[in-house]
Amino acid sequence: MLVEAEYRADEVRQAYQRASSAMRSGQVWTGPTAATWTAELEDRHQRLGRLAQSVVDAVEEELRRSPPLVTEAEANAMRREMAGRT
Structure with missing residues (x-):
């Protein structure tokens, strides 16, 4: 997710x-x-560049709040949540 955000930015x-x-x-x-x-x-x-960087920063911040490793069940639950299938 971060790599994609950085690429798009x-x-x-x-x-x-x-x-x-x-x-x-x-x-x-x-x-x-x-x-x-x-x-x-x-x-x-320049404004667009700053906004794009703020998206990358937000993704990085969200990743910092998440544990580095999760169980397979937790990963599946996160995927369902992100897909709107909670």
């Missing part, structure tokens, strides 16, 4: 990188409106 952190790099290059769109749009894009890119 990395994808999210990279989501706007190509567009942001292209806009900063000055070869795609220039002028005051382009500068404003680029600043907003980069702000959203």
Whole structure:
């Protein structure tokens, strides 16, 4: 679960990188409106990265609250609970 969250967070952190790099290059769109749009894009890119990290942090916190090892019965009960089949 943590590995998946970290993988997805990395994808999210990279989501706007190509567009942001292209806009900063000055070869795609220039002028005051382009500068404003680029600043907003980069702000959203950074905010999205922070939000993605907060998801990873929440998963890590939840894992810290769970015992490192559980019995097979406990694992099955946890799976049923996560699947909504309590």
